[in-house]
Amino acid sequence: MSNQKKKYNTENQDAEVKDETMENTQNENNETSAETADTETSPEEVLQNEVNSLKDKYTRLFAEFDNYKKRTSKERVELIQTAGKEVIEKLLPILDDFDRALNAMENAQEVEGIKEGVELIHNKFKNTLQSQGLKAMEDAKGQPFDADLQEAITTAPAPEDSLKDKIIDVIEKGYYLNDKVLRYAKVVIGK
Numbered sequence: 001m002s003n004q005k006k007k008y009n010t011e012n013q014d015a016e017v018k019d020e021t022m023e024n025t026q027n028e029n030n031e032t033s034a035e036t037a038d039t040e041t042s043p044e045e046v047l048q049n050e051v052n053s054l055k056d057k058y059t060r061l062f063a064e065f066d067n068y069k070k071r072t073s074k075e076r077v078e079l080i081q082t083a084g085k086e087v088i089e090k091l092l093p094i095l096d097d098f099d100r101a102l103n104a105m106e107n108a109q110e111v112e113g114i115k116e117g118v119e120l121i122h123n124k125f126k127n128t129l130q131s132q133g134l135k136a137m138e139d140a141k142g143q144p145f146d147a148d149l150q151e152a153i154t155t156a157p158a159p160e161d162s163l164k165d166k167i168i169d170v171i172e173k174g175y176y177l178n179d180k181v182l183r184y185a186k187v188v189i190g191k
Contacts, residue, residue: 081178084132091129092183096172098122137174137185140167149174151184158190166190 105115167187174185
């Protein structure tokens with residue numbers, strides 16, 4: 001009997017060895033197929049590529065939005081600087097009238113007190129406009145005509161040859177509002 005038991009035990013051991021060998025072979029095959037799948041494209045790599053693509057789109061969208069904010073902020077600042085443009089344009093004829101009154105009063109000698117009062121009002125009015133960003137253009141008499149700053153009203157015979165094609169008279173001063181032309185100077189050009 002002991003021979004039979006030994007034979008039976010040997011057969012069982014052989015069967016167990018065969019089973020383990022088959023399991024090892026299957027595990028090796030599974031590992032090999034997993035390695036092959038890793039070299040193609042794994043789901044993690046596909047997801048990583050998608051994440052990178054979305055990050056790129058997000059970065060571009062964020063940069064575009066930042067540029068939009070900067071542009072609208074700049075436009076808002078320009079709008080605020082020129083917000084009173086219409087009001088100041090309406091006040092400019094009054095300033096012109098003050099200039100004319102002062103010129104006329106220079107010849108009048110009997111109204112000294114009136115002259116001082118008008119000068120004070122004129123200076124106060126002018127200072128108020130300057131504080132709002134208004135600045136008068138320089139006197140252009142004798143200078144060449146510049147279409148970016150002046151508007152030619154008419155031509156007149158030049159009193160001297162040196163004044164031909166140059167400004168001989170300024171009818172209305174030109175003004176800037178915060179370094180932008182608010183009103184072009186109206187001038188007469190010598191021919």
